Amino acid sequence: MTRRSTFTDQSVTYGAIGATLAPDLLRYPPAGYRPAEDSVRLGSGVDRFDRAAEALMTWGIQKGTGFEVADVAAGTGAQYPGIVYDVEGAPLAEQPGPRTEERLGADGTPYIAAGMTATLRRKGRFRTRDTPVLVVYVIDEPRRIGFAYGTTADGPESGEESFILEHRDDDTVWLTIRSLLRTRGSILASRQRRKRRELTRLELRALHPAGGV
Numbered sequence: 001m002t003r004r005s006t007f008t009d010q011s012v013t014y015g016a017i018g019a020t021l022a023p024d025l026l027r028y029p030p031a032g033y034r035p036a037e038d039s040v041r042l043g044s045g046v047d048r049f050d051r052a053a054e055a056l057m058t059w060g061i062q063k064g065t066g067f068e069v070a071d072v073a074a075g076t077g078a079q080y081p082g083i084v085y086d087v088e089g090a091p092l093a094e095q096p097g098p099r100t101e102e103r104l105g106a107d108g109t110p111y112i113a114a115g116m117t118a119t120l121r122r123k124g125r126f127r128t129r130d131t132p133v134l135v136v137y138v139i140d141e142p143r144r145i146g147f148a149y150g151t152t153a154d155g156p157e158s159g160e161e162s163f164i165l166e167h168r169d170d171d172t173v174w175l176t177i178r179s180l181l182r183t184r185g186s187i188l189a190s191r192q193r194r195k196r197r198e199l200t201r202l203e204l205r206a207l208h209p210a211g212g213v
Contacts, residue, residue: 012150013158017136020148020162020178032182033159034193039176040204042165049167052175052207053145056165057112058105064206065199068121071132074113112147114138131155143167148178156192157181163203177203 016030029035042052055061059069103111116135121128133149146164151157159181166174177200183192 012134012136012152012160013154014150014160014180014182016160016180017150018148018160019180020160021137025178025180029180033180034182035178035180036196036200037176037178038200038204039174040208042173042175042207043209044171044173046167048209049143049165049173052173053165054105055207056146056163056175057103058107058109059112059118061163061203061206062120065202066122069118070121070130071117071119072110073117074110074115112138114147117152118149129155136160139164154184156184157196158184165207175204175207 014033016033019025019030022028025035026037042048055064062069102113105111112135114135114137118133118135120131120133122131130153132152134152135147135149138147139145144164144166146162148160148162150160159179161177161179161181164176164178166176168174179196179200181196
């Protein structure tokens, strides 16, 4: 697959950068890619939102699903400049800009920021798999926060995944995970899809108060 240069000093392995923001992602995905969207309620209230937001933005989902987050680098700070939509699919009146100051979690871990790079490392039964990623955008609003990253090296999957936390008007707190992925090859595609669904289930539970923060 042709690698496309992006707005940063790295390349990602797919062309539809920022596609996880599109309200019609599930209906009209780019050819050859599998879209998915899953949501889970994490509880209610400002405290639940704030605690989940800090965990989310300090790699809490990735660490909670068994990944070591290695080789973290700040990158350029640039991010995908496309339109950001609200939960009903309407463009936001005020579009969020890139983060201008570094934020830290309680343990000193820097918040995820646009342009950041990292390697997601997971040990399997027979080998350790590394997945290098690039954070392509960050959302940072009073009641909505999250990010998306894309793959930057060849592997079983190529594409983008987003993790968005919302404190809704009814005071409930929800995590939504969206992905747009292409599986390499056809022989092991069904196995990779099963592994992806299991990983998504783990990701949805990672911030839940019953098994996470």
